[in-house]
Amino acid sequence: MKLFIDTANTEEIRAAAALGLLDGVTTNPSLLAKEIERRGRGRQEEIFAEICEIVPGPVSAEVLAADYEGMVREGREIAGIASNVVVKCPLTEAGLRATRTLSEEDIAVNVTLIFQPIQALLAAKAGAAFVSPFVGRLDDISAPGMSMVADIVEVFGNYSFATEVLVASVRNPVHVLDAARLGADVATIPYGVIKQLLHHPLTTIGIERFTADAKKYTG
Ligand code: G3P
Numbered sequence: 017m018k019l020f021i022d023t024a025n026t027e028e029i030r031a032a033a034a035l036g037l038l039d040g041v042t043t044n045p046s047l048l049a050k051e052i053e054r055r056g057r058g059r060q061e062e063i064f065a066e067i068c069e070i071v072p073g074p075v076s077a078e079v080l081a082a083d084y085e086g087m088v089r090e091g092r093e094i095a096g097i098a099s100n101v102v103v104k105c106p107l108t109e110a111g112l113r114a115t116r117t118l119s120e121e122d123i124a125v126n127v128t129l130i131f132q133p134i135q136a137l138l139a140a141k142a143g144a145a146f147v148s149p150f151v152g153r154l155d156d157i158s159a160p161g162m163s164m165v166a167d168i169v170e171v172f173g174n175y176s177f178a179t180e181v182l183v184a185s186v187r188n189p190v191h192v193l194d195a196a197r198l199g200a201d202v203a204t205i206p207y208g209v210i211k212q213l214l215h216h217p218l219t220t221i222g223i224e225r226f227t228a229d230a231k232k233y234t235g
Pocket of ligand 1: 022042044047150152153184185186187204
């Protein structure tokens with residue numbers, strides 16, 4: 017499973033990239049706004065270009081337009097920023113039309129805000145490179161987000177779509193484990209959760225004990 021980081025915070029992206037495990041980045045308008053607030057300045061396009069330089073893998077940025085023409089125009093502009101750009105379009109009628117147009121121009125599209133499996137099927141049929149089911153936001157309303165991912169993986173397994181299942185709105189390590197067990201192609205993970213994945217109390221205690229024992233017989 018590929019690991020993406022779900023943030024526009026360039027310090028977090030550099031730290032995650034330094035681990036040597038980072039395959040890509042996903043951003044959204046809320047994450048970019050948060051990064052501009054953290055810096056106290058900046059424009060979305062500048063921050064996005066910076067992220068594309070830090071990480072060679074796919075970097076998703078979302079269109080803001082709600083209409084087809086606007087999405088296609090913005091998508092082409094975003095795609096011009098760097099060769100590793102993926103254009104994020106929401107799962108709406110206009111978003112699906114824009115996905116078809118942009119993907120036919122060889123622009124990779126990540127169809128976002130997916131909350132049920134048939135939306136994912138429609139996005140795959142429109143030519144999406146990625147579909148982003150939001151698991152945490154479904155869990156928030158007492159609907160099991162991971163059941164949706166299981167259904168998408170099953171449906172895609174019946175056909176030969178090149179579309180990758182990118183599990184988004186990940187909130188905790190169990191979401192990551194479940195995504196991997198289901199065979200999702202990608203999980204996009206906030207930095208805080210990436211750090212949680214690295215730590216286990218028994219690993220820490222084990223190191224302390226080994227170090228203490230070794231010190232008994234070494235100078
Ligand atoms: O990848 C989508 C993600 O940014 C949304 O996460 O936690 O705001 O639902 P969240």
